[in-house]
Amino acid sequence: MVIVGGGIYGCATAWHLARQGADVHLLEAATIASGASGGFGKRGVRANQRDLRELPLMRTAYDLWPRLADDIGACTGYERTGGIHLIERATTGTEGEIGAAETHARVQRDLGIPTEVLDPEQVRDLEPDVCHDVQAGLYSPLDGIADHTATTRGLAQAARRHGATVREDTTVVDLRRDGDRITAVVTDKGETVDVGHTLLLLNNTGAAALVRLLGTELPMWRVFPQALLLRPHGDAASPRHLLGHDHRRLALKRLPDGTVMLSGGWRGRWNAEHERGELIQENVDGNRHTAADVFPPLGNARLESGDASRAESCSVDEIPVIDTVPATSNVLVGAGWSGHGFAIAPAVADLLAQWVITGERPDPLRPFSYMRF
Numbered sequence: 552m553v554i555v556g557g558g559i560y561g562c563a564t565a566w567h568l569a570r571q572g573a574d575v576h577l578l579e580a581a582t583i584a585s586g587a588s589g590g591f592g593k594r595g596v597r598a599n600q601r602d603l604r605e606l607p608l609m610r611t612a613y614d615l616w617p618r619l620a621d622d623i624g625a626c627t628g629y630e631r632t633g634g635i636h637l638i639e640r641a642t643t644g645t646e647g648e649i650g651a652a653e654t655h656a657r658v659q660r661d662l663g664i665p666t667e668v669l670d671p672e673q674v675r676d677l678e679p680d681v682c683h684d685v686q687a688g689l690y691s692p693l694d695g696i697a698d699h700t701a702t703t704r705g706l707a708q709a710a711r712r713h714g715a716t717v718r719e720d721t722t723v724v725d726l727r728r729d730g731d732r733i734t735a736v737v738t739d740k741g742e743t744v745d746v747g748h749t750l751l752l753l754n755n756t757g758a759a760a761l762v763r764l765l766g767t768e769l770p771m772w773r774v775f776p777q778a779l780l781l782r783p784h785g786d787a788a789s790p791r792h793l794l795g796h797d798h799r800r801l802a803l804k805r806l807p808d809g810t811v812m813l814s815g816g817w818r819g820r821w822n823a824e825h826e827r828g829e830l831i832q833e834n835v836d837g838n839r840h841t842a843a844d845v846f847p848p849l850g851n852a853r854l855e856s857g858d859a860s861r862a863e864s865c866s867v868d869e870i871p872v873i874d875t876v877p878a879t880s881n882v883l884v885g886a887g888w889s890g891h892g893f894a895i896a897p898a899v900a901d902l903l904a905q906w907v908i909t910g911e912r913p914d915p916l917r918p919f920s921y922m923r924f
């Protein structure tokens with residue numbers, strides 16, 4: 552089979568399939584982890600405040616992450632830091648009240664995600680340096696962070712060790728069809744690669760263009776999420792947990808080298824001349840000010856680096872499409888992760904491999920059907 556895309560999804564699915572004896576060809580346009588699955592820092596491995604439809608996947612991923620490094624024989628940088636979703640306002644639109652926090656905590660617990668509501672003192676016990684306006688927190692002790700680049704490269708290596716062919720610098724530009732089957736992919740070098748059993752389109756922002764060749768329009772677009780790296784001043788405090796926020800666009804993680812990674816929904820933009828995503832200064836400033844408001848010791852932190860070059864596909868209802876492509880019998884697509892695809896990838900990739908091997912859609916993937924549109 553052929554897998555298009557060498558991000559966490561392509562590499563993890565290649566590893567699962569190859570170790571079960573499948574003949575796997577993974578084709579990556581640039582290098583492994585050159586898309587959303589690469590770059591500096593770590594990604595949040597978070598269930599707290601995740602879309603409810605993704606929580607069963609995250610429940611499974613909670614079990615997979617701690618042992619993934621041993622399973623693939625490579626570093627993942629996984630740390631179970633615990634995650635706190637900070638609540639400042641008594642009300643934020645229809646959400647954000649303490650009543651909403653208690654309801655969210657109960658529903659998350661019911662779906663297997665340990666979660667408790669913290670009062671202001673409990674928040675400060677866990678995070679002494681958050682601002683005084685924080686009135687509550689939703690705490691998920693099993694949340695954490697992991698090194699996305701190392702994990703993705705480790706998965707590619709593990710797939711290779713199990714016999715998968717992993718090719719970089721190879722862009723899929725066209726598909727050959729025989730009735731409802733895709734028989735081959737055509738690369739930018741004019742080469743034709745036989746698909747065999749199944750074609751998996753796991754190429755994130757590139758998936759919509761290939762699916763369009765098959766007559767289907769995915770309800771997705773591309774964004775360039777902003778990530779910043781701050782160096783706290785002197786011995787200033789830094790966050791001890793993965794921190795999110797109820798109404799501000801903010802995600803904070805402390806990295807092992809003492810820097811703090813800042814993200815949370817701020818965006819860069821496409822630079823057509825240089826053909827890459829770039830930072831927008833106003834958004835860099837906005838993200839830093841928000842971080843300093845919520846976590847004042849970061850007010851004097853130095854900006855070490857920033858990046859908005861990693862494109863991500865967003866879907867119209869902010870959860871992915873993981874499905875067969877209409878009018879085809881051997882093509883699966885997984886895209887539209889909407890900024891939170893990394894954490895659930897180990898669970899989804901395992902299920903995708905099961906789907907390919909058994910021919911049956913695994914139940915936890917049902918909410919992500921294309922037919923919901």
Ligand SMILES: Cc1cc2nc3c(=O)[nH]c(=O)nc-3n(C[C@H](O)[C@H](O)[C@H](O)COP(=O)(O)OP(=O)(O)OC[C@H]3O[C@@H](n4cnc5c(N)ncnc54)[C@H](O)[C@@H]3O)c2cc1C
Nearest residue numbers: 556558559560580586587588595723755757888892893894
């Ligand atoms: C700054 C940032 C912060 C994030 N934070 C989090 C977080 O905290 N927690 C979380 O869970 N998620 C987070 N995400 C989202 C997460 O990183 C992505 O959802 C995930 O990495 C997507 O993986 P992927 O394998 O689908 O895509 P990618 O890693 O983008 O891989 C797709 C690959 O396909 C290749 N490709 C494209 N078209 C073709 C083609 N035609 N032929 C061959 N190859 C092709 C590309 O070169 C690319 O390498 C974040 C994303 C960003 C950018």
